[in-house]
Amino acid sequence: PREVGPVPYAGSAERAPAEVLLTVKVWPVGGGLLQSWVRHDEETRLAERIAQTERLGNMGWAEWDLVAGQTRWSAGLYQIYERDPAAGPLPREESEALVLPEDLPVRREAAEAFGRGEAVDATFRIGVAGRVKHVRMVVDAVRDAAGVPVKVYGILQDVTARETSRLRLTEVEEQLREHQRILAAEHELAGRLQQIVLPMPREPIDLPGLRVAVRYLPAEQASRVGGDWYHAAPAGDGAVLLAVGDVAGHGIEAAAAMARLRHALAALSVTTTRDPARLLAALNRLLFAGDPTGPPRGGVPVTATAVVARYEPATGRLVWARAGHPPPLLARAGRTVELDRPGGPLLGAFPEARYSTTSTRMRPGDVLLLYTDGLVEHRRRNLDEGLAPVLAVLDRITAEPAPHPLADLLKQLRHANPDDDTCILAARPLLPGEAR
Structure with a gap:
């Protein structure tokens, strides 16, 4: 048996068009052939x-x-x-x-x-x-x-397949909208908690022998409320205690952990110790003690970084300790350096972590900058590239005397990180007789 075609066939003008397409089929039948034609x-x-x-x-x-x-x-x-x-x-x-x-x-x-x-x-x-x-x-x-x-x-x-897909898409969209409503409510709650726990002064504040200015730069992504915090207050013995910290993660858990750390630091510095290393050790134990209301979502432990510094106005001595945090920057006469890095792991990493201190002296005209990593970290550049413009601003601010160096500094450091919040604390010694 065979099937051939479609093939063109030239017929006579009287019987058929000049050319037609045919498919020809042939079968053996007994001693002969059975043939058929299909005209296309x-x-x-x-x-x-x-x-x-x-x-x-x-x-x-x-x-x-x-x-x-x-x-x-x-x-x-x-x-x-x-x-x-x-x-x-x-x-x-x-x-x-x-x-x-x-x-x-x-x-x-x-x-x-x-x-x-x-x-x-x-x-x-x-x-x-x-x-x-x-x-x-x-x-x-x-x-x-x-x-x-x-x-x-x-x-x-x-159109069953199309309508089924449309209905499923509608269900998914509704689930997505509900998820967005939950996230928006959580973001609003975290933002309110952050504003209550972390009030930001609009103007520089004067502490014993020190003027301090603070700025909080929220992430460009509005949904990413972080756990960045600061502390600046008299220590009770004539000294001043300064600190910045950053809780890992975002949302309500991060904001709640930030509140615990900030309030604990304020309480401990008044009632227990004013030593930066011992304060960090106490905050570390606090994180391991856990939240009495239960573990964080997903059972992930809370971790954080922080730097705590103690300034003594009488001598200009600055003693500080760090827990996995970027070191402070000290700008003097147009030259900015990172202070030495004392040892200390991030908070919440090891139950019995130990922290050490190092010290330097501040002079009139110096500017000290404590910051969280959102200031220098960026997905499109490395740490050196992120730090370079900050050093350049500090160099310019301290190269020549200015009437409002802290305000000028914070005005120039206002580029928000798209992925993370940023907390900046700048301080300079008050000159003798300078109005508070």
Whole structure:
């Protein structure tokens, strides 16, 4: 047996067009051959295209001859209704009975529009073989001079997959909106907690022998409320205690941990010790003692970095300790350096962590800068590139005497990190007799 084609065949002008396309099939039958020809004319090719379109679009067509009382369905329509073509088209009453009761108003509205002479385009659900299908129906008619329909043409498309995807997408979008509402509420709560616990002075404040200015730069991503904090207050013995810290993470947990650390530092410095290393050790034990209300979300332990410094106005001595935090910067006469880094791991890393101190002396005209890592860390640059512009600003501020060096400094350090909050604390010794 063989099948050849389609191949062009040149016929005579009297009997056939000049050239047609044929598919030839041959079978052996007994001692002879059985041969057949299939002619591919334009009507056949058109029927093939329609069948292919129905298959790709999951659709079918129907034609109702109202004069002759005849109905024709395409193969695609039989497939949508899962009906045997030998049984013929469904009667109108039976097809309408398949519509889900909830969608009957849609069908009635479509029928009313058709009665007004309009083309109909409606989507509704039908029940077929125990399953629900979403179908789109487009119907128009050929009408006589009085506007009475003579023939009705309709296309029915099975859009179940599209509608199912749309419904699932709607559910996902609603879940996303609910998640966003929860995040927004959490962000608002964390922001309020942060404002209550961490009030930011609008102007520089004067402490014994020291003027201090603070600025908080929120992340460009408004949803990322962080745990950055500061402390600047008299130590009770004539000295001044300065600190900045950064709790890992964002949200309510970070803001709550920030509040615990800041209040604990203020209380310990008044009641227990004013030594920066011992204060950090106490804060570390506080994190390991845990929150009596329960573990943080996901059971992840709270960690934080911090730097604590003690300034003695009488001698200008600055003693400081750090817990995994960037070292303070000291600018003097146009030259800025990082202070020596005493040893000390981040808070919450080891239960019995030990911290050490180092010291330097500050002079009139010096500017001390304590900051959290959001000031120098950025996803598009390394730490050296992030630190360079900060050093350049400090160099310019202290190169020549200025009436308001701290205000000028904070005004120039106002570029927010897109991913993290930033807390900046700048301090300079007050000159003898300088008005407070």
